[in-house]
Amino acid sequence: MKPGDNGTGDAELQWDRGCAALNQAMMGIPVAIGAYAIAKHRPRKLLYFIPGVAALLTVWRRFVCARCRYYGLECSTFLGVFTSLMWPRDESRPLDRKTMVADFALMGLLSLVPLPQVFKDFKLTLLYVTSVISAVLSILFNSCWRCGNWFCPMKEISRKISVQSSA
Numbered sequence: 001m002k003p004g005d006n007g008t009g010d011a012e013l014q015w016d017r018g019c020a021a022l023n024q025a026m027m028g029i030p031v032a033i034g035a036y037a038i039a040k041h042r043p044r045k046l047l048y049f050i051p052g053v054a055a056l057l058t059v060w061r062r063f064v065c066a067r068c069r070y071y072g073l074e075c076s077t078f079l080g081v082f083t084s085l086m087w088p089r090d091e092s093r094p095l096d097r098k099t100m101v102a103d104f105a106l107m108g109l110l111s112l113v114p115l116p117q118v119f120k121d122f123k124l125t126l127l128y129v130t131s132v133i134s135a136v137l138s139i140l141f142n143s144c145w146r147c148g149n150w151f152c153p154m155k156e157i158s159r160k161i162s163v164q165s166s167a
């Protein structure tokens, strides 16, 4: 199956490198701000924050991106490409909604870890909250509409937004 071809008749386009690069950078900014806040106010917490982020980007990709139609390809991020350098494609089962929900839940949990340290500083709070919201909106508005993972919860939100805005 070609990337973006979900067989449902939805109009999906090929991904482009600029979009993947933008989203990858947008996702990295809150992690960097969070790590900075932790390093400044409670450095020992980095001992599990950094390995947690690393595990999400490496080991956990084995269960998400290695099963995704975009394995080996640029997608909403570069994770499809990065995963193909770390893991073989998992042919045993396709990516499904439950796994995507678990993926978002893990990302959400990790994004909560720096909050106590971020909240100690008003500027950091503003930067952190803005960067998290911007990363989600960037993916939602420049990626989800063309994604072939029709079972993804973000795809559902993207569809609802496009239905409402065209009504």
Ligand code: SF4
Residues within 6 Å of the ligand: 076, 139, 140, 143, 144, 145, 147, 148, 149, 152, 153, 154, 155
């Ligand atoms: S629909 Fe889901 S899998 Fe596709 S780009 Fe959006 S978040 Fe990623």
